[in-house]
Amino acid sequence: MSSKVIHAIYTDDDLLMQAVKQTREARYRIEEVYTPFPVHGLDKAMGLPHTRLAVTAFLYGLVGLSVSIAMMNFIMIDDWPQNIGGKPSFSFLENLPSFVPIMFELTVFFAAHLMVITFYLRSKIWPFKEAENPDPRTTDDHFLMEVDVANHNVEEMADFFANTGAVEIKLINK
Template identity: 35%
Template sequence: MDSTKYILGIFDDPDEMMKGIDSLKEKGVSIYDVFTPMPIHGIENKLGIKESRLPIAAFIFGCIGLTAAFCMLYYMLVYDWPINIGGKPHFTAPNFVPICFEWTVLFSSFGMVFTYFYSNHLFPGRTPRVMDLRATNDRFVIAVNAKTNTQHDQIDSCLKEAGAVEIKHNDRKYVSYE
């Protein structure tokens, strides 16, 4: 049995890598991931990556912060310890606005940081998901899952025709920095 987990097509030029993505898609080969040293415009559409749901998480965290601030203020200033200041009512909504706004922003920002780290697996002790260390410097890498795509020769020739400088059959899941 073949121990190859991933077939890596390593490119020098981002345009050639985009041609490689197109040619692999035309032949019906599913791409596991693409690693680049810089953002490339339009690559999400070619790979079929869905839009992030992080804005929904930000809205939910903001609503939790707003609710927590309003409940805390109402409990402390109206229910638990009402203070008569110049005969004004205990519950005045305009006085609650600044603190509620600040708690909304606070909960959204901290919630988004933790959600981002969780969704991208960026927690302490985690080995980075890098197929080839040159992808963080000056190379562009297309990773194809070799277990689900069994026609390895066809994938190799397709990547070579697209302009791959090197093709590697990777038997490890990820390369560590050590």
């Protein structure tokens, strides 16, 4: 089944923001917006839900902290206890001050690396993936709003987007 979308191209981010608001008020469904740089407030204007990446980063940090505690307890206390600088080697809590930098570093390491992997999986980015950018001008100086035609009148939609300040309007079969 082939779906039709309208590509409305804008040359100014303020016009794009106003057009997104007007498009949502007109109850048209915005598929995607392509911009050459992040536009502040665009996610809120599009009605996108808040991200849960901060929660996942916290959980990944807890995983890193747990791994570091388990690793140091096993290596420095259970498996190979050594007297380093006169520090006692029979208790994790007595060695805790010297373990804090390792715990911090592994917390940051796990959070950072697992967040990158999560971002790639969530964005469906993997090696050798073809770019999904519908118009190469959106990497330079144009903004593109992709709107689902669904059961709407195409001429009426084209007039609507022309009134919002679009410099170019195309009907595309996906």
